[in-house]
Amino acid sequence: MHSIYFGPEHHEFRRNVRRFVENEIAPHADQWEQARAIPRQAFRRMGELGFLGVCFPEEYGGAEGDIFMAMALLEELARSRMGGFAAAVAVQQFMAPQHIHKYGSEELKRKYLAGSISGEMVGxxxxxxxxxxxxxxxxxxxxxxxxxxxxxxxxxxxxxxxxxxxxxxxxxxxxxxxxxxxxxxxxxxxxxxxxxxxxxxxxxxxxxxxxxxxxxxxxxxxxxxxxxxxxKGFYYIMQAFQLERLACAAMGLGLAQLCLEHAVKYMGERNAFGAPLSNLQALAHRLAELSARQEAARQLTYHAAWLYQNDLPCVAQCSMAKLLACELAKRVADECLQFFGGYGLMEEYPMARLLRDSRLGTIVAGTSEVMREIIARLSFGRADYK
Ligand SMILES: Cc1cc2nc3c(=O)[nH]c(=O)nc-3n(C[C@H](O)[C@H](O)[C@H](O)COP(=O)(O)OP(=O)(O)OC[C@H]3O[C@@H](n4cnc5c(N)ncnc54)[C@H](O)[C@@H]3O)c2cc1C
Missing domain, CATH: 2.40.110.10 (Butyryl-CoA Dehydrogenase, subunit A, domain 2)
Structure with a gap:
């Protein structure tokens, strides 16, 4: 993928995360989903690999990477085949310890931030x-x-x-x-x-x-x-929302990307009326439309992340990115499930879980309605979020 935002080090990091998630996490997906739990060892392993402190300072065990390392990680977590795993890791790294990192005392950072980064503590x-x-x-x-x-x-x-x-x-x-x-x-x-x-x-x-x-x-x-x-807690929570919303947008993009990849593969393999489904223009054009929207949501999210990283005003763009990426993930999961026909509904195929998991993104860390309200207030000059 050529991008103004991602360099060779981001690509390599993305490949490493993907390899880890596909080889060490995804094989446990059905078991962990049934158990309604993620073993603590999974967090410790991620800590060992440096995947829980992507943007945090080295002195607490972090990797001091930029926001695009975080975006790559969050998108790749979808390949665990568990939206719940992605959510747990996102909270562990981008929500629970964020306030401690930004405003906490040295003592709190040594205990809870360092503990979260190593995976010894779950937050x-x-x-x-x-x-x-x-x-x-x-x-x-x-x-x-x-x-x-x-x-x-x-x-x-x-x-x-x-x-x-x-x-x-x-x-x-x-x-x-x-x-x-x-x-x-x-x-x-x-x-x-x-x-x-x-x-x-x-x-x-x-x-x-x-x-x-x-x-x-x-x-x-x-x-x-x-x-x-x-x-000052309300102010801290509002400040942290921008990163939380970028994280949700990136997770939405990851989920939608996986849906599109599953759909392309299935439509190439499944025959109807003597030809692969991908030959049916009615389906192929819908996939094309979704792919175009996915690319637009992706670029908006990266732009919002770039503003965030450069300390530029970004409340509108982070809210827009969360709104569009999470709403789109819901639509992509629904439409891609349709391409699978009856198999889309079967638990041994990936789409049913992806559709269920896609539903959460428009609710957590600020609902779509709240995102629209923020954007509307800014549009009409009724708010000046700094
Ligand atoms: C699986 C899951 C995990 C979560 N994890 C966490 C967590 O770790 N920590 C945490 O603190 N919270 C967490 N949440 C809570 C989540 O952030 C809230 O559910 C969310 O903020 C919405 O709040 P609510 O559910 O009380 O809905 P309400 O605020 O009651 O909203 C109900 C409806 O009214 C709409 N609405 C509300 N206000 C407005 C408005 N101003 N304009 C227009 N419409 C409006 C909403 O969009 C929604 O449709 C989680 C939620 C879920 C489902």
Missing amino acids: ALGVTEPGAGSDVAAIRAKASRQGDHYLINGAKTFITNGADGHFITLACKTEPGAGARGISLIVVDLDAPGVSCTRRLEKMGWHASDTAELTFEDVRAPLANLVGQEN
């Missing part, structure tokens, strides 16, 4: 609650100062890596009544007394990824576990 990010999803400012989990620690009470839901993980970067109200200005991020060990996983949630897709409902009852976390400044 989660806890923002969503039963009563607050898109409306982050409405969260109710509360952390109050008591001596040298915070006392935390509340509930979180839909938390990726929440059941089997080691720590959670938790959004809490430290000043109830102050709305968005009263939220802080606090790192909490998931085995701390008072933390319980009340349910592992059953989902339509991402089966291998653990999605937890968590409660916090008089949980004590040291004051030193505060990430950055008190009451």
